[in-house]
Amino acid sequence: MERLKDKVAIITGGAAGIGKSTAALFLKEGASVMLVDINKENLESTSKELDSQHLAYCVADVSNPADVERYTAETISKFGKINLFFNNAGIEGASSSIEDYPNEVFDKVIAVNLKGVWYGCKYVIPKMVEGGSVIITS
Structure with missing residues (x-):
């Protein structure tokens, strides 16, 4: 039934x-x-597997605001608009006691899971000029 026909989606952690899985469903629904x-090899593999002319990818670190601005701009350049934003990228970090938890791992978890969501919303939502939907996983 193509419920997403003529819609454009960005999926972080895609x-x-x-x-x-969300990309496969969105493509099936016409988006x-x-x-x-951040992983180019996985993006290439997933793109080959999904095999659609309506699919593109962008290697980006969601915790880097310049990368977020770039993937937003590349989406508009490629598809002309943004209607859906699935702000999905996240990492787990390490499992250890708090006193042994590495500060650099904590900083990376906060950067991806908190700042990545914030930057995505900050730079993508204003470009959703037709309105749209934002989905955030946590």
Whole structure:
């Protein structure tokens, strides 16, 4: 039934797992999809597997505001607009006691899971000029 016909979606964390499955569903429903992930090899593999002319990808670090601005701009350049934003990228970090938890791991978890969501909303939502939907996983 193509419920997303003529819609454009950005999916962060799109190279695997929930992001990849969501991309497959969005494509089946008629959307054009921009996959965003930090892992280029996984993006290439997922793109080949999903095999759609309505699919593109952008290698980006969601915790880097310049990268977020770039994937937003690349989506508009490729597809002309943004209607859906699945702000899905996230990492787990390490499992250890708090006194042994590495500060640099904590900083990376906060950067991806908190700042990445914030930057995504900050730079993508204003470009959704037709309105749209934002989905955030946590």
